[in-house]
Amino acid sequence: MKGKILSITVAIMAWFGAVFFVNAYQIECPQKIDVKEKVENMPEGWEVFEKDSLSSAFHSMIVYYDHPSRMAVLKPAKGTVDGKKHELIWEVNHYTDVEPYYVSCAYSTSRIELIKKIDLSMKSCWADYSKNEQGKKGTLTCSTSEAKDLH
Secondary structure (H helix, E strand, C coil): HHHHHHHHHHHHHHHHHHHHHEEEEEECCCEEEEEEECCCCCCCCCCCCCCCEEEEEEEEEEEECHHHHHHCCCCCEEECCCCCEEEEEEEECCCCCCEEEEEEEEEEECCCEEEEEECCCCEEEEEEEEEEEEEEEEEEEECCCEEECCC
């Protein structure tokens, strides 16, 4: 009987833990990427003088609805998630949305952007920028909680 009560108690505690657990995760943009440019359709009489690969530093993040090639950029707002204020926040994955959301990491001195799909279970994401010895750093934190007080 004591074993049964203990099992039920553990199961109830696990259920409460799952219900009140806030599911969140972070996407960190790589701070630097190495880029190698290539010339196509070389004009006659010209040749390429190649320098070493270009190191491109992180610049900013953008959130897209659907694949970034379709250019559906979302405008960030100010608001709160779980009682904390954020300057750059996006609402993602509304109940009626059928396409996924993506975060794009843009880099200076390059037209290359790295993109990553945002987990479909997330409801809001916010950007945090900081600096360290390697330069500017960008982190997108996403949560299953909805954003509030957006403006």
